[in-house]
Amino acid sequence: MLEKTPFRTEVHSTASDTMLLVLTGDLDYDTAADLFTLAEGLFPGQARHLELDLSGLNFVDSSGVAALINVYNAAHDHDATMRIVALTSYLRHLFRVTALDQVFELPAETHP
Amino acid sequence: MTAARPTDDATRVGGESLASSTRAPSQEPSREPGGEPGPELLRALVEASGEGVVLCDPAGVVVMLNAAAARMAPEVTVGRPAASGGAGALFDRGCPEGDSREAAHGPRRLRVRREAFGVSHHAWYLRDVTAESARTDALLAERGRTRFLAEAGPRLSASLNTRRCARATVELAVPFLADTAMVVLPPAGRRQAAWLRASAANRFLEEGAISTATTVQVPGLAEALAGFPPVPSRWLDPGQVPQWLLPEGFGRAGHLLVTPLPGNGVAAGALVLARREDGEPFDEEAETLVRVFAARAGTAISAAALYQEQSATNAILTSGLLPPELPELPGVRLAGSLRAAQQAGLIGGDFYDVYLPGSHPGEEALVVLGDVCGKGARAAVLAGQVRQSLRTLLLLEERPERLVPLLNRSLLASSSPNPYVTLALGALRTAPDGHVRLELAVAGHPSPLILRRDGTVQEVSARGSLLGALKTTVLTPATVDLAPGEVCLFYSDGITEAFGGPSGKEMYGTQRLKNALSTCLGMPVSAVVERLEQISTDWLAGTTQDDRALLAVQAEPAR
Numbered sequence: 001m002l003e004k005t006p007f008r009t010e011v012h013s014t015a016s017d018t019m020l021l022v023l024t025g026d027l028d029y030d031t032a033a034d035l036f037t038l039a040e041g042l043f044p045g046q047a048r049h050l051e052l053d054l055s056g057l058n059f060v061d062s063s064g065v066a067a068l069i070n071v072y073n074a075a076h077d078h079d080a081t082m083r084i085v086a087l088t089s090y091l092r093h094l095f096r097v098t099a100l101d102q103v104f105e106l107p108a109e110t111h112p
Numbered sequence: 113m114t115a116a117r118p119t120d121d122a123t124r125v126g127g128e129s130l131a132s133s134t135r136a137p138s139q140e141p142s143r144e145p146g147g148e149p150g151p152e153l154l155r156a157l158v159e160a161s162g163e164g165v166v167l168c169d170p171a172g173v174v175v176m177l178n179a180a181a182a183r184m185a186p187e188v189t190v191g192r193p194a195a196s197g198g199a200g201a202l203f204d205r206g207c208p209e210g211d212s213r214e215a216a217h218g219p220r221r222l223r224v225r226r227e228a229f230g231v232s233h234h235a236w237y238l239r240d241v242t243a244e245s246a247r248t249d250a251l252l253a254e255r256g257r258t259r260f261l262a263e264a265g266p267r268l269s270a271s272l273n274t275r276r277c278a279r280a281t282v283e284l285a286v287p288f289l290a291d292t293a294m295v296v297l298p299p300a301g302r303r304q305a306a307w308l309r310a311s312a313a314n315r316f317l318e319e320g321a322i323s324t325a326t327t328v329q330v331p332g333l334a335e336a337l338a339g340f341p342p343v344p345s346r347w348l349d350p351g352q353v354p355q356w357l358l359p360e361g362f363g364r365a366g367h368l369l370v371t372p373l374p375g376n377g378v379a380a381g382a383l384v385l386a387r388r389e390d391g392e393p394f395d396e397e398a399e400t401l402v403r404v405f406a407a408r409a410g411t412a413i414s415a416a417a418l419y420q421e422q423s424a425t426n427a428i429l430t431s432g433l434l435p436p437e438l439p440e441l442p443g444v445r446l447a448g449s450l451r452a453a454q455q456a457g458l459i460g461g462d463f464y465d466v467y468l469p470g471s472h473p474g475e476e477a478l479v480v481l482g483d484v485c486g487k488g489a490r491a492a493v494l495a496g497q498v499r500q501s502l503r504t505l506l507l508l509e510e511r512p513e514r515l516v517p518l519l520n521r522s523l524l525a526s527s528s529p530n531p532y533v534t535l536a537l538g539a540l541r542t543a544p545d546g547h548v549r550l551e552l553a554v555a556g557h558p559s560p561l562i563l564r565r566d567g568t569v570q571e572v573s574a575r576g577s578l579l580g581a582l583k584t585t586v587l588t589p590a591t592v593d594l595a596p597g598e599v600c601l602f603y604s605d606g607i608t609e610a611f612g613g614p615s616g617k618e619m620y621g622t623q624r625l626k627n628a629l630s631t632c633l634g635m636p637v638s639a640v641v642e643r644l645e646q647i648s649t650d651w652l653a654g655t656t657q658d659d660r661a662l663l664a665v666q667a668e669p670a671r
Contacts, residue, residue: 029487061609061658062461066485066532069581098534098556099577099586 005058007031009038017048020085024056027064035064039071043078050075055086065098072104081105164222164238167229168194172205175233184222184238194236203236214241221245257401260288264405268412272419275308279317281373281383281409282310289402290385292359295373297381297413298337299324305337311359318359329354332370336382342403345369345394350386358386369394371406375414383409433459433492439468441477443542445666447638449645453487453606453659460659461491462604465499467506476510476551478502481602481663482535483557491659494528498535512537512553513589516576520555523580531580536560536602540665546596548667553589555579558608561626562592563599563640567633569626572600597669599640601629606660607644612651620651637666 007025014020019042027035042050050071060068075082083105087095092109095101149157158165164181168174172193181188187197194203201215202224212225223239267280278295285293292311299305305327309318328334331348350365358365366389373381383406387394394402438446452460461484469475480502484491501522502515509515515537523531534556541549552560556578562570574590594600603625610620628647632640641664648660 059609062483062485062532062534062605063530065578066530066581069532069578070530073581096575097558099575100556102586103577103582 007034009035011038011042014051015049017046018051019047019049020051020053022053022056024058026059027057027067028059028061029063032063032067035067036070036074039074043074043080048080050080050082051085052082053086054084054091055088057088057091060091060094065094065100068104069100164236164240166194166203166236166238168203168234168236170232172203181236181238184220184240185217202238209234214245253397256288257397260284260401261404261408264408268408271412272416274413274416274420275306277409277413277416278308278381279310281413282308282317284409285383285385285405286310287312289398289405290369291388291391292362292386294357294384295381295409295413296322296327296333296337296384298379309359311362313361314359322356326354326356330357330370330384331368333382333384336370336372337379339372339374339379342369342371342399342406345399353386357384362386362388364389366391367393369399369402371402373406373410373413375410376418380410380414380417430459430492433463433496435463436465439466441466441468441540443546443668444477444540444548445637445668446479446664447641447666448663449641449661451606451645451649451660453657459489459492461486461488461495462606462659462661463492463495463499464602464661464663465502467503476539476541478506478510478512479538479540479602479663479665480535481557481604481661482533483604483606483659483661485530485532487659490528494526494531494533497526497528498523498533510539512539512551513587516553516555516579516587517585520579520582520585524583526580533579534605535579536574538600538602538665543593546667546670548594548665550592550594550600550665551589552592553587555585555587558603558605558622560592561601561603561629562594563601563629563632565595565598565633567630569630571622571626594665594667596667597634598667599629599632599637600665601640601644602661602663602665603644604659604661606658607648607662609658610648610652610660611657612653612655616653616655620648624651637664640664640666 005025007027010022012020012022023035072082085107087106092101092106095104095106158178161178162180164184165178166174166181166188167176172195174188174190174192174194177188177190185199185202187199188194199217202217202222207213207226209226209228212223214221214223220240221242223241225237226234227237228234264284267284268277271277271280274297278297281295282293292309294307294309296305296307303324304321305324306321307319327337331352332343336342345367348368348370350368353365353368365386367387369385371383372379373383383402385402435448435450438448446466448464450462450464463484464479464481467478469477482495482498484494484498498519501519505515505518509518523533536557536559537553539551543549552572552574553576554572554574555576559572559574562572564570572590572592574588576587577585579585592600608620608622608625611617612620628644632643635643641662644662
């Protein structure tokens with residue numbers, strides 16, 4: 001890819017124990033570590049529920065998938081839950097291939 | 113007083129006509145501001161000059177000289193010709209009037225100028241430039257040394273090969289530093305120390321090796337190789353230099369200098385310099401220069417040695433991580449292709465392997481194609497571990513759907529961070545009528561594609577979770593039957609997730625791969641892989657982002 005879309009993260013506190021993490025751009029080899037560093041910092045706090053909005057992610061490679069698994073494992077280690085609240089059809093396909101659709105909590109598929 | 117031509121009055125300084133000055137003699141001429149100075153004053157003026165003045169009559173006989181001239185040329189005396197008594201070179205009347213020239217005179221270096229006064233007299237002006245000239249020489253020598261070191265730097269750092277660095281060292285050292293130069297590299301392994309030699313007379317580089325025991329024959333060499341600081345050249349007896357140290361026809365060494373080439377902790381070798389008997393000895397400046405030069409050469413040689421050692425280690429490690437040669441299996445044709453994303457290494461996170469059945473009847477061959485999370489050497493090492501783990505696990509278990517959970521547990525216990533692996537595994541078994549049966553397990557990996565005899569392409573239904581991340585594995589295995597000529601294609605996501613195409617931003621995708629595979633009907637399996645690899649490379653149009661792997665299994669076509 002000649003032009004990469006920059007990876008950005010936004011953290012919103014939607015309820016006293018719920019954090020919403022909005023990810024946009026390319027989550028790949030170069031940016032995966034940023035996500036994990038961010039996720040590590042979330043759990044020592046109040047958050048019991050982590051919600052991920054992945055609908056703005058353009059591209060996720062194997063390192064990006066690994067980073068999402070790391071976030072999932074970090075949540076579990078802190079007795080918190082991780083839920084994906086929005087994603088693209090490409091990501092849904094990726095989760096299906098890696099059988100992560102059976103691990104991650106995904107929003108119900110809507111058929112237009 | 114050298115700036116203006118002396119007036120006519122001044123020519124008579126020291127002459128008999130001094131008293132015939134037109135003005136009345138005065139006891140204190142300096143008290144007459146507007147008056148002309150008297151002869152004594154003029155005489156004192158000449159005496160006080162730092163420049164030597166020698167006044168001669170038409171015959172060249174000295175009629176007067178001042179103190180400075182007497183100091184610079186003590187043999188010049190009033191009443192005798194200036195050019196007598198060994199001062200001929202100084203007072204050469206053939207030299208054009210008004211021109212300055214320099215001449216050595218005893219221990220001094222003098223600048224001489226001749227001026228004519230009237231028609232009869234002439235004067236020589238002498239200036240002692242010994243110190244000035246020494247400073248100029250020192251400056252020129254310093255410039256020469258700086259230029260030498262400036263040239264040496266780039267030549268020494270141009271190579272990461274120890275032999276070429278040593279060669280540059282001796283070639284730079286001759287003739288600027290010595291008549292012959294030898295670099296002795298530290299003994300490696302077999303108690304042999306390699307050497308390279310250059311000499312001013314011999315245009316060819318000489319090379320050889322000496323035993324460690326022989327190095328003690330050269331004064332200071334064993335010490336230099338051991339990294340001891342250099343000793344001054346005058347402490348080393350050039351008479352003890354063995355013949356093998358010097359090139360043929362060199363004669364006897366007059367001066368010897370042995371300097372260690374400092375490396376990382378240990379000496380990177382030693383530099384042996386020799387000058388002929390008629391050459392200049394190594395003075396303090398030369399020894400300092402050689403030490404600085406040796407420090408640069410030593411750094412270059414030790415960096416090259418370190419690099420060579422590391423690349424040898426890399427080559428050994430890499431050879432264990434390269435894709436294997438595909439074996440011949442009865443009734444099956446195999447072909448594979450692996451392209452690493454990183455240009456620097458041939459290794460990456462994609463891998464494939466084929467495990468042959470053991471000697472027990474009923475054992476099956478196993479093919480695997482996988483993708484390790486990450487890139488480059490770190491990913492390649494994990495890929496190597498996965499291949500090795502599979503080889504070991506196969507001794508105990510060969511059913512793919514049982515192998516995959518075992519591999520997952522082994523990866524979870526692995527010490528590497530993020531040991532995430534996706535793979536597709538197939539156990540191969542030949543079936544009647546030239547068919548091949550494939551038991552497939554897919555773990556978080558794109559499912560293999562099947563090219564049928566009618567040209568249709570199917571995606572295998574096997575699914576499963578990726579390995580190394582989750583304690584439990586979810587697996588849906590599948591069994592595939594390949595009729596003669598049919599192909600099962602294993603691939604990594606580097607193929608389907610390649611961004612390129614006309615816009616350069618489009619993902620290649622599974623559908624394009626399926627279409628491409630369907631055009632490969634009837635091709636030999638190696639041609640199928642070659643074609644798909646070519647199409648993928650064209651799609652990327654020169655940009656390489658991810659490792660790409662392809663492995664095709666074909667039931668042997670019917671004849």
